[in-house]
Amino acid sequence: METTPRYPAPAFTARKIRAAIVDLDGTMVDTADDFTASLNGMLAQFDAEETSREEVMDYVGKGSEHLIRSVLAPRFEAELAQSRFDEALAIYQEEYAKINGLHTRLYPDVEAGLIALRDAGLTLACVTNKPHRFATQLLQHHGLLQYFAVVLGGDSVAAKKPDPLPMLTACKALGVSPEAAVAIGDSQNDAFAGRAAGMATLTVPYGYNHGESVQTIKSDGIVVSLLGAAKAIAAHNAVQSVAPNS
Secondary structure, eight states, rough: OOOOOOOOOOOOOOOOOOOOEEBTTTEEEEEEHHHHHHHHHHHTTTTTOOOOHHHHHHTTSSSSHHHHHHHHHTTSHHHHHHHHHHHHHHHHHHHHHTTTTTOOOTTTTHHHHHHHHHHTTTEEEOOSSSSSHHHHHHHHTTTOOOGGGEOOOEEEEEEOOSSSHHHHHHHHHTTTGGGGGGEESHHHHHHHHHHHOOOOOOOSSSSOGGGSSSSGOOSBBBBBSSHHHHHHHHHHHHHHSSSTTO
């Protein structure tokens, strides 16, 4: 019989958590098949070998530019890959715009988790390295946009995760200090960005993480889902509500 994995309770700091900054690809939505189809549409125009879901999953999470460079690198000599990058990126974005959300699926308990986070009194932001227009379209497609007060894409500010700037920008927009926020994601990028911003961090055990084990991510804990994150945060905040100087 299949059982739900159990992980140690997250080790939060003593601060009460008032906001959650949630990643998109690999955390809320499995988008690998959309990426694969869009990349193959681009590669077909270059008469290059197709990519696969397995290859793409190792590249996801660092933005479209990284994704394109990673796919071109094993297919073209370095100088040719660089010369074709701008064209490849433009074609890829055209292909992606045609199918955004078509092959995606929500991970288990995503909407239930967002509802639980909201009902626990947290304000929510989605921070992703995906371009903003694609992020908002995808959230709308799955009925999730309504839960977020702020959505930041990889082109919304001057730096992408793992730089802390998007996380700090989201906290400022939500009106909370980073110390009162938690970053929830599936990859080292999310944890790096959150920690650098001074936030608590949680990791879901599915998603991509550039092909590496989730146990390699240095976060405050692994939670089985967004609903698991909401429960852990609510339990932590309940303790802080009765603690002195919380």
